[in-house]
Amino acid sequence: MMIKGKVWKFKDNIDTDVIIPARYLNTSDPKELALHCMEDYDSGFVKKMNQGDIIVAGRNFGCGSSREHAPIALKAAGVSCIIAQSFARIFFRNAINIGLPIFESEEIADQCSEGDLIKVDTAKGLIENINKDKTYKLNHLPAFIQNIISLGGLREYVKEELKRREENV
Amino acid sequence: MGKTIVKKILSAHTDTDNLKIGDIIKARVDFAFANDITAPIAIKYFKESGAKEVFNKKKVGLIPDHFAPNKDIKSAEQCKLLKEFAHEYEIENYFEIGKMGIEHALLPEKGLVLPGDVVVGADSHTDTSGALGAFAIGVGSTDLAAIMALGEVWLKVPPTIKFVYSGKLNKWVSGKDLILYTISKIGVDGANYKVMEFSGEVIRNLSMDNRFTMCNMAIEAGAKTGIIEPDEITLEYLKGRAKRLYQVYKSDPDAHYEEIIKIDVSKIEPQVAFPHLPENAKPISEVGNVKIDQSIIGSCTNGRIEDLRIAAEIIKGQKVHSEVRLIIIPATQEVYLQALREKLVDIFISSGAAVSTPTCGPCLGGFMGVLAKGERAISTTNRNFVGRMGHPESEVYLASPAVAAASAILGRIASPEEVKQG
Numbered sequence: 001m002m003i004k005g006k007v008w009k010f011k012d013n014i015d016t017d018v019i020i021p022a023r024y025l026n027t028s029d030p031k032e033l034a035l036h037c038m039e040d041y042d043s044g045f046v047k048k049m050n051q052g053d054i055i056v057a058g059r060n061f062g063c064g065s066s067r068e069h070a071p072i073a074l075k076a077a078g079v080s081c082i083i084a085q086s087f088a089r090i091f092f093r094n095a096i097n098i099g100l101p102i103f104e105s106e107e108i109a110d111q112c113s114e115g116d117l118i119k120v121d122t123a124k125g126l127i128e129n130i131n132k133d134k135t136y137k138l139n140h141l142p143a144f145i146q147n148i149i150s151l152g153g154l155r156e157y158v159k160e161e162l163k164r165r166e167e168n169v
Numbered sequence: 170m171g172k173t174i175v176k177k178i179l180s181a182h183t184d185t186d187n188l189k190i191g192d193i194i195k196a197r198v199d200f201a202f203a204n205d206i207t208a209p210i211a212i213k214y215f216k217e218s219g220a221k222e223v224f225n226k227k228k229v230g231l232i233p234d235h236f237a238p239n240k241d242i243k244s245a246e247q248c249k250l251l252k253e254f255a256h257e258y259e260i261e262n263y264f265e266i267g268k269m270g271i272e273h274a275l276l277p278e279k280g281l282v283l284p285g286d287v288v289v290g291a292d293s294h295t296d297t298s299g300a301l302g303a304f305a306i307g308v309g310s311t312d313l314a315a316i317m318a319l320g321e322v323w324l325k326v327p328p329t330i331k332f333v334y335s336g337k338l339n340k341w342v343s344g345k346d347l348i349l350y351t352i353s354k355i356g357v358d359g360a361n362y363k364v365m366e367f368s369g370e371v372i373r374n375l376s377m378d379n380r381f382t383m384c385n386m387a388i389e390a391g392a393k394t395g396i397i398e399p400d401e402i403t404l405e406y407l408k409g410r411a412k413r414l415y416q417v418y419k420s421d422p423d424a425h426y427e428e429i430i431k432i433d434v435s436k437i438e439p440q441v442a443f444p445h446l447p448e449n450a451k452p453i454s455e456v457g458n459v460k461i462d463q464s465i466i467g468s469c470t471n472g473r474i475e476d477l478r479i480a481a482e483i484i485k486g487q488k489v490h491s492e493v494r495l496i497i498i499p500a501t502q503e504v505y506l507q508a509l510r511e512k513l514v515d516i517f518i519s520s521g522a523a524v525s526t527p528t529c530g531p532c533l534g535g536f537m538g539v540l541a542k543g544e545r546a547i548s549t550t551n552r553n554f555v556g557r558m559g560h561p562e563s564e565v566y567l568a569s570p571a572v573a574a575a576s577a578i579l580g581r582i583a584s585p586e587e588v589k590q591g
Contacts, residue, residue: 013357013358013446015552015554015555017533017552017554017555017556017557018554018555018556021534021556021561022206022533022534022535022557023534023535025206025235025236025533025535026236026240026241026243026244026247027243027247028209028210028213028247028310039561040555040556040561041555059358060357060358060361060391063357063358063391064293064388064552064554065292065293065533065552066207066291066292066293066295066307066308066309067206067207067309068207068210068291068309068310068311069206069210071309072210086358086361088358088361088391089361089362089391089393090293090307090308090309093308093309093312094308094309094311094312097309097311097312097315098311142193142325144193144323145193148323153311154311154312154315155214155217155218155311155314155315157315158214158218158220158314158315158318158319159218159219161319162218162219162220162318162319163219
């Protein structure tokens with residue numbers, strides 16, 4: 001997978017309440033959720049970002065509520081991937097499960113600036129900051145998680161597993 | 170080397186031998202549930218998966234508690250999906266309004282989650298049931314759909330941090346104060362991906378309601394879950410409730426922990442977590458003059474009978490401050506009924522408080538107590554993020570029921586001592 005986009009920087013502890021405030025959780029329609037993505041953090045975010053842009057954040061991105069509406073809103077708004085120093089664990093699972101690419105890196109978050117152009121090459125396991133002319137290695141993900149990602153998310157895994165079980169009966 | 174309670178539970182739920190920290194396993198699930206916000210997506214994906222039935226009709230729960238009783242038409246549509254799905258797939262544990270309670274208070278109360286279980290809920294505060302000695306984790310909707318279809322969950326075997334509490338608890342210091350204090354020491358990601366095992370003499374003497382409060386907020390330190398070894402207090406709580414046989418696991422004395430953190434509780438005062446992170450706890454003596462517009466007593470964190478008893482003890486014979494809305498929300502119908510029997514509701518309403526049917530409502534800014542711009546609330550809930558209870562420029566301070574009750578009387582964040590002495 002190749003991802004290329006402009007960076008929007010976010011601080012530590014971006015919680016799922018600011019990613020998608022609960023007042024909009026009376027729907028699960030991705031398009032509607034996307035309209036309010038990051039609204040309580042930066043009300044103009046959705047309007048000023050472009051399709052394919054990348055979020056680069058500090059520690060504990062996606063902490064708080066388990067609402068899958070948070071990664072859904074980010075994906076539907078057009079965010080192509082998130083690179084953070086660390087992710088809260090439920091957000092991490094949810095992003096993997098719905099097929100929103102996320103990467104952990106201390107260095108990138110430290111060294112990149114807002115507006116930098118970043119290129120991610122998952123096949124080579126590399127992230128390149130084109131403006132800063134720097135290349136970083138991606139952390140290796142466990143095989144099971146890689147399998148879910150390559151299938152396109154947990155839903156495809158479930159379908160395959162159900163088929164496998166049916167055939168084994 | 171011995172094993173922790175979590176390793177023992179996970180070993181019993183997978184076919185993999187000799188589990189190591191960091192292994193990814195598929196664990197069999199004993200109970201899985203979702204609410205009116207998380208279930209609609211899970212239901213959609215479950216149906217798309219091609220699964221013909223849920224893995225076990227007795228082991229799935231659907232609880233409309235967040236925006237229920239329905240706060241608007243869209244919420245009503247979401248709740249309707251749960252009801253229809255429960256009917257179509259013959260799910261036994263669907264809780265209609267009138268029987269509904271806040272999921273993390275309701276499921277232990279009904280004996281549906283038990284010691285030794287692997288419990289997975291599509292809600293981050295699923296960790297609450299760790300107080301029973303279960304491995305209880307919160308996930309998202311897609312995970313829940315997968316579990317409803319397959320009966321198992323993928324997870325990484327987590328390391329455990331052991332917290333050992335010793336010393337004598339000061340007056341008015343509760344499980345809420347212990348967990349707020351603990352989070353303030355390790356930070357909101359201090360236990361990210363890890364288990365917080367609460368132990369020591371203080372925990373052994375703590376009531377179930379206080380234990381639930383502590384495990385409930387493990388997620389606020391980023392933890393995968395919180396857990397407490399079952400003991401006599403746990404078994405007493407389960408009498409007449411447990412719907413299945415269960416297995417009690419305990420950590421071996423020589424179990425390996427990533428870290429052991431010792432906490433002397435005798436120096437801990439009632440705590441107040443300032444906006445906008447649960448880690449911002451200060452002792453009540455350092456709070457200063459913070460005026461409030463609203464006080465909320467309730468939620469999956471602090472809506473149980475002991476919480477209401479403590480609030481009533483402080484409120485009895487007093488009047489809620491003229492500029493404060495005090496909203497009290499029993500977490501379940503059983504708690505509500507017990508509060509009526511003990512005349513606690515009399516005390517609340519006579520003081521000028523509003524008492525609501527069970528709902529998560531205001532905790533996440535849904536309804537039943539949403540804050541206006543610039544308003545400030547003290548709340549027994551679990552999160553004080555930006556906009557959590559309403560307008561992005563409102564503020565939430567987290568505290569125990571005792572502090573929330575005293576603050577409602579005095580119109581500013583106050584120690585229970587100030588009311589009881591006055």
